[in-house]
Amino acid sequence: MSVQPDTARALADAVLALGRSLRAVVFTSGxxxxxxxxxxxxFVLxxxxxxRQNELAADLCVSQSSLSRxxxxxxxxGYVLRTADPHDKRASRIQVSHKGFDVxxxxxxxxxxxxxAMLDGWSQEQASAAVTSLLQLNETFTASVQQRNGRVQSAAPPQRPVRTEKD
Structure with missing residues (x-):
């Protein structure tokens, strides 16, 4: 059975609300x-x-000029290293530096x-279920973008195992 239109709209609204809340938490936290x-x-890098920078721009769905800045x-x-591309001297390659990994x-x-601390009232099972759902949603979104762009390489972050109280 497929997802009903009302459920899809509610999920879209919830995802956008989560994004706004997350940005607010990050911006105000210092x-x-x-x-x-x-x-x-x-993080994505x-x-x-x-x-190459253009590959990262595609993963981030941003313009190359925005990413260049x-x-x-x-x-x-000192968080990113830029080196000449050995296969194309006009291009460069980027990677996270040791200092970047530290930060x-x-x-x-x-x-x-x-x-x-914010999830103090949640059980481990609730938090694990949320992680599972968010990872599945991210994989779905990533697969859709890759299909639309004709790409095979994964832009999704690696999945971290979720520990339960039984672990």
């Missing part, structure tokens, strides 16, 4: 060393690995701790 948009770029900031701060780890730990 927990990031760098701007949230730069953190997102750094860390999961993708070394690549963000990458320049990350390179200037990502620090940011992720702070966010996880803050979220854990």
């Amino acid at each position: 927990e990031t060393v760098i701007a949230p948009a730069l953190t997102s770029v750094l 860390s999961t993708r690995g070394e690549c 963000q990458i320049a900031e990350l390179v200037d701060a 990502l780890r620090e940011t992720t730990e702070r966010r996880a701790e803050r979220l854990r």
Whole structure:
């Protein structure tokens, strides 16, 4: 049985509301060393690995000019390394630096701790179910974008196992 139109609309509304709430939490928390948009770029680059900037722009669904400014900031701060592409001297390749991985780890730990405190009234099972649903939704969205763009390579972040109280 397929999803009913009302359910699809409610899910779309819930996803947009979640995005707004998440942005509000991140912006007001003061927990990031760098701007949230730069953190997102750094996170996607860390999961993708070394690549050309145009490949990362496609993964992020942003224009190359917008991403160029963000990458320049990350390179200037030492969070991203830019090297010449050995196969095309006109192009460059980018990757997260050790300093970039450090700031990502620090940011992720702070966010996880803050979220854990916010979910104080949730059970482990509820949180695990939410993770499972969000991962499935992300995989569905990613597959749809890849199909539309004719791409096979995964832009989805790696899945982390969810621990239950039984683990």
